[in-house]
Amino acid sequence: MPKGSDIFLQNVSKIVVFIILAFALYLFFTGHVSPGGGFIAGLTSAGALLLLALAFDIDTVRKVLPVDFKLVMALGLLIALCTGTGAFFFGEPFLKHAFGYFHLPLLGKTELHTALIFDLGVYLAVVGVTMTILITIGEDS
Amino acid sequence: MLHIAILIPFLWAALIPLMRVLPRIHPGWAVLPVPVALFAYFISRMPQISSGETLAVTIPWMPGLGIDLSLVLDGWSLLFALLITGIGAFVVWYSMFYMGKTSNSIHNFYIYLLMFMGAMLGVVLSDNMMVLYAFWELTSVASFLLIAFWYRRERSRYGALKSMLITVFGGLAMFAGFNLLYTMTGTYSIREVAAQAGGLTDHPLFLPAMILVLLGAFTKSAQFPFHIWLPDAMEAPTPVSAYLHSATMVKAGLYLVARMSPIFAGAAEWFWIVSLTGLITLFYGSFKAIRQTDLKALLAYSTISQLGLIMSLLGIGSAAAFYTDPAQVAFFGLATTAAVFHLINHAVFKGSLFMVVGIVDHETGTRDLRRLGGLMKLMPVTFVIALIGSFSMAGLPPFSGFLSKEMFFTAMVNIRSFDALHAGSWMLVLPIIAWMASVFTFVYSMILVFKTFGGKVKNDQLDKLPHEASIGLLAAPVLLVSLALIFAFIPDTLSYALIDSATAAIRGGGTTPESVHVSIYFWHGWTPELWMTIGVVLVGLLLYLTYTRFRVLDREWSGRDTLNRLYNGGLSLLENGGRRTTDLYMTGSVRHYLIYIFLFLIAALGGTLLLSPDITFGMEDYAPITFYEVVLVIVMLAASAAVPFARSRVNAILFTGAAGYMVTALFLIFRAPDLALTQMIVETVSVILFLLCFKFLPKLKWEKEKPTFKWTNLIVAGGVGVTMTLIALAAMGSSPFEPISNYFLNESYELAGGKNVVNVILVDFRGFDTLFEIMVLGVASLGIYGLIKLGVKTTP
Numbered sequence: 001m002p003k004g005s006d007i008f009l010q011n012v013s014k015i016v017v018f019i020i021l022a023f024a025l026y027l028f029f030t031g032h033v034s035p036g037g038g039f040i041a042g043l044t045s046a047g048a049l050l051l052l053a054l055a056f057d058i059d060t061v062r063k064v065l066p067v068d069f070k071l072v073m074a075l076g077l078l079i080a081l082c083t084g085t086g087a088f089f090f091g092e093p094f095l096k097h098a099f100g101y102f103h104l105p106l107l108g109k110t111e112l113h114t115a116l117i118f119d120l121g122v123y124l125a126v127v128g129v130t131m132t133i134l135i136t137i138g139e140d141s
Numbered sequence: 142m143l144h145i146a147i148l149i150p151f152l153w154a155a156l157i158p159l160m161r162v163l164p165r166i167h168p169g170w171a172v173l174p175v176p177v178a179l180f181a182y183f184i185s186r187m188p189q190i191s192s193g194e195t196l197a198v199t200i201p202w203m204p205g206l207g208i209d210l211s212l213v214l215d216g217w218s219l220l221f222a223l224l225i226t227g228i229g230a231f232v233v234w235y236s237m238f239y240m241g242k243t244s245n246s247i248h249n250f251y252i253y254l255l256m257f258m259g260a261m262l263g264v265v266l267s268d269n270m271m272v273l274y275a276f277w278e279l280t281s282v283a284s285f286l287l288i289a290f291w292y293r294r295e296r297s298r299y300g301a302l303k304s305m306l307i308t309v310f311g312g313l314a315m316f317a318g319f320n321l322l323y324t325m326t327g328t329y330s331i332r333e334v335a336a337q338a339g340g341l342t343d344h345p346l347f348l349p350a351m352i353l354v355l356l357g358a359f360t361k362s363a364q365f366p367f368h369i370w371l372p373d374a375m376e377a378p379t380p381v382s383a384y385l386h387s388a389t390m391v392k393a394g395l396y397l398v399a400r401m402s403p404i405f406a407g408a409a410e411w412f413w414i415v416s417l418t419g420l421i422t423l424f425y426g427s428f429k430a431i432r433q434t435d436l437k438a439l440l441a442y443s444t445i446s447q448l449g450l451i452m453s454l455l456g457i458g459s460a461a462a463f464y465t466d467p468a469q470v471a472f473f474g475l476a477t478t479a480a481v482f483h484l485i486n487h488a489v490f491k492g493s494l495f496m497v498v499g500i501v502d503h504e505t506g507t508r509d510l511r512r513l514g515g516l517m518k519l520m521p522v523t524f525v526i527a528l529i530g531s532f533s534m535a536g537l538p539p540f541s542g543f544l545s546k547e548m549f550f551t552a553m554v555n556i557r558s559f560d561a562l563h564a565g566s567w568m569l570v571l572p573i574i575a576w577m578a579s580v581f582t583f584v585y586s587m588i589l590v591f592k593t594f595g596g597k598v599k600n601d602q603l604d605k606l607p608h609e610a611s612i613g614l615l616a617a618p619v620l621l622v623s624l625a626l627i628f629a630f631i632p633d634t635l636s637y638a639l640i641d642s643a644t645a646a647i648r649g650g651g652t653t654p655e656s657v658h659v660s661i662y663f664w665h666g667w668t669p670e671l672w673m674t675i676g677v678v679l680v681g682l683l684l685y686l687t688y689t690r691f692r693v694l695d696r697e698w699s700g701r702d703t704l705n706r707l708y709n710g711g712l713s714l715l716e717n718g719g720r721r722t723t724d725l726y727m728t729g730s731v732r733h734y735l736i737y738i739f740l741f742l743i744a745a746l747g748g749t750l751l752l753s754p755d756i757t758f759g760m761e762d763y764a765p766i767t768f769y770e771v772v773l774v775i776v777m778l779a780a781s782a783a784v785p786f787a788r789s790r791v792n793a794i795l796f797t798g799a800a801g802y803m804v805t806a807l808f809l810i811f812r813a814p815d816l817a818l819t820q821m822i823v824e825t826v827s828v829i830l831f832l833l834c835f836k837f838l839p840k841l842k843w844e845k846e847k848p849t850f851k852w853t854n855l856i857v858a859g860g861v862g863v864t865m866t867l868i869a870l871a872a873m874g875s876s877p878f879e880p881i882s883n884y885f886l887n888e889s890y891e892l893a894g895g896k897n898v899v900n901v902i903l904v905d906f907r908g909f910d911t912l913f914e915i916m917v918l919g920v921a922s923l924g925i926y927g928l929i930k931l932g933v934k935t936t937p
Contacts, residue, residue: 027818031897031900032894032895032896032897032900032901032904033895033896033897034896034897035814035815035818035897035899036815036818036897036900037815037897037899037900037903037904038904039819039903040815040818040819040822043819043822043823043826044822047822070922070923070926073918073919073922074919076915076919077915077916077919080911080912080915081912084908084909084912094909095908095909095912097893097904097905097908099893099894111894113894113895115893115895115901115904115905115908118904118908118911119900119904121915122904122911122915125915125918125919126915126918128919128922129915129918129919129921129922130826130922132922132923132925132926133921133922133925133926136922136925136926136929136930137830137833137925137929140929
């Protein structure tokens with residue numbers, strides 16, 4: 001982090017990052033019924049992490065999230081792929097989704113959908129991709 | 142058995158490298174049994190064939206395409222098979238003594254030679270045109286390899302390339318001709334095509350097929366003006382010249398013309414093209430042969446001339462097809478018999494003459510006529526061989542060449558009365574050209590013998606004192622040339638054994654060997670032919686004694702060869718022209734390539750738009766335009782229009798970003814919230830990345846200047862814009878189908894349990910696309926990672 005670090009930015013970031021992440025989480029879960037989805041949620045989450053990197057530095061992001069984002073991306077792709085191939089076990093074609101309504105504690109009647117798992121894959125892949133690009137370029141310059 | 146005969150040389154060629162384990166034995170000894178055994182086999186078939194039978198074998202190869210390995214042995218094929226194997230045996234024997242065995246590449250020599258032998262047998266035995274073509278090209282390849290056998294010499298490589306280009310050009314033409322024949326008849330079998338020949342003459346493809354097939358035959362047989370490769374092919378080792386370029390391969394064209402005669406003979410074009418090309422080649426070759434100073438070049442032109450002679454006889458023999466009266470058919474058909482007979486004679490004397498030249502070259506170290514002379518006493522046996530060979534070539538008694546030359550004159554004299562084409566007295570031109578060419582033939586035959594062996598020895602010009610060659614080297618030409626004598630005294634035996642069945646095969650149409658028999662004998666009485674021969678000898682002698690005085694025949698004059706200059710010039714014109722044309726448009730500038738692509742786009746799409754009659758620009762489906770849309774579009778247009786005029790790059794980026802955000806807004810008012818969200822974030826990211834890029838542009842080239850204006854760019858850009866706009870409007874105006882979006886809107890909740898239709902489409906209805914789009918993103922990020930982390934750090 002450059003020496004003239006911005007105390008306001010840093011402190012605001014500490015709060016705003018969580019708000020953005022929460023918004024991203026909302027976008028992710030609501031995607032099936034209203035605007036949102038894995039792609040946008042992924043980009044928004046990456047935006048939160050980018051803000052963190054701007055306010056502090058990339059090492060902080062690394063410390064907060066000690067993961068290799070290339071692996072995150074790969075994991076996302078793997079999940080998306082597995083959602084597709086999972087349909088095979090039920091004698092269905094590739095990427096055939098299933099859904100049902102369940103009563104869950106706290107949430108009440110909830111729709112559970114395999115498309116959500118696919119979206120999770122998209123989400124992780126997008127976060128991984130964006131962060132890989134940003135960290136790679138950022139570290140180079 | 143026939144297919145095994147063809148396969149044996151190829152299989153044997155594969156085994157030749159094994160001879161390396163026996164370095165003390167010349168590999169030629171291992172090769173020799175192949176032609177000998179094959180010759181014995183073909184000789185054993187001779188009684189059967191000469192009684193009018195044919196042998197046929199068919200092995201399916203590509204039955205679905207009508208291509209089968211169908212082999213037929215009739216009189217004409219048998220004659221060639223005997224030439225190939227017989228002369229092949231002599232040549233292999235000769236080459237063992239001619240080529241040193243120390244050279245490591247001697248194995249290659251025999252592999253190529255066997256390959257050629259097998260290919261040539263394939264050419265003459267194939268009945269299927271495609272198989273014939275395959276073997277035909279294989280002979281070209283083998284010839285290419287053999288000409289360039291001493292590949293370190295520049296001239297060898299030049300000669301090999303030249304022969305390859307010309308013969309393959311002809312081969313491809315022939316291939317096209319065969320396919321035209323297939324289109325006409327529905328079969329690749331030559332015999333079956335010949336069976337339906339009667340109905341083909343009026344077909345529009347008949348003449349193109351004939352010309353294409355003849356192109357193949359003429360290039361292979363070195364007919365004018367395609368003969369230019371043959372003199373340059375003399376860079377090959379002499380056994381190769383003797384075998385390929387005098388006795389066998391160059392006769393493949395003659396074989397083809399004769400083989401195709403039953404199909405094409407009877408057409409006036411065939412008669413004229415074949416006869417006249419043959420005669421021109423005959424005359425030109427004999428004329429050029431006189432002016433050569435290199436013995437092999439002389440023999441090359443002589444070969445060209447003799448091939449022309451046989452070709453013209455084949456053409457004239459086709460005159461018989463115009464008649465049905467047996468007497469007249471026999472009268473004109475005599476030419477075909479003469480062609481077959483002369484073909485045998487030529488193979489015999491030319492093969493031995495090449496071997497003689499090889500011996501002279503071997504013993505004196507030169508083939509230059511200006512340095513040779515007086516070898517008669519030093520090399521008496523070689524001299525006698527050369528004498529017999531040359532006299533046979535000149536058509537002097539008592540050698541077999543005399544007999545075939547007499548028949549040639551007979552045919553030429555007979556053709557005067559050929560009236561089916563109403564050429565009248567023009568026919569007289571043919572015997573006159575033939576007679577003049579024979580005079581030249583006589584002259585160069587005398588040059589060949591007496592300039593080499595007569596006169597005095599020029600010891601100061603030679604590197605070593607010549608002496609008689611070894612018995613091994615002499616054996617092959619002695620045996621070959623003695624055939625010229627034997628054939629001369631037993632022509633009828635040869636006729637019954639070979640010539641008649643070959644002639645019958647060429648005539649086709651159910652002729653039997655008995656019906657085409659022509660008795661060959663020395664003494665005809667005081668006929669015009671005999672007077673012509675006497676004239677040839679007298680004028681020839683006179684010309685031989687005085688030819689150095691004629692400027693036309695002078696050697697100094699021979700350096701200028703128009704056809705070769707044409708070939709070389711044409712080749713370099715092609716190369717330079719090709720390079721210049723490529724340089725003209727392959728500039729290496731991406732801007733130029735983009736202009737080509739866009740111009741093509743405009744031409745193809747705009748042209749289609751202009752030429753299609755049923756494209757309408759109906760406006761009835763358009764939605765009403767709202768105020769916000771107008772405002773947004775104006776802002777967007779302003780931002781876009783500002784980009785090309787931006788004075789700095791940062792401004793250009795910001796204008797681009799502005800246009801992008803306007804798109805976001807458009808998505809919003811068009812009620813696409815997901816798109817708007819994504820567009821906004823992606824636009825932001827790309828603007829940031831652009832800024833990043835320009836921050837790191839190299840300082841040296843970082844110029845803050847206005848983009849240069851080019852009219853071409855404006856026209857191309859405007860054209861693309863107008864074209865695409867028109868296409869979009871046309872697409873709006875004429876869309877005849879219901880969109881499928883209603884299905885998604887109706888079934889989204891029922892089938893997929895989601896209310897966000899966009900997201901449902903993305904992850905459910907068409908999740909497959911999404912899967913690979915995130916894959917694309919992943920690959921892009923890994924690409925960036927790889928470029929930055931692993932990239933070569935050489936940029937300044």
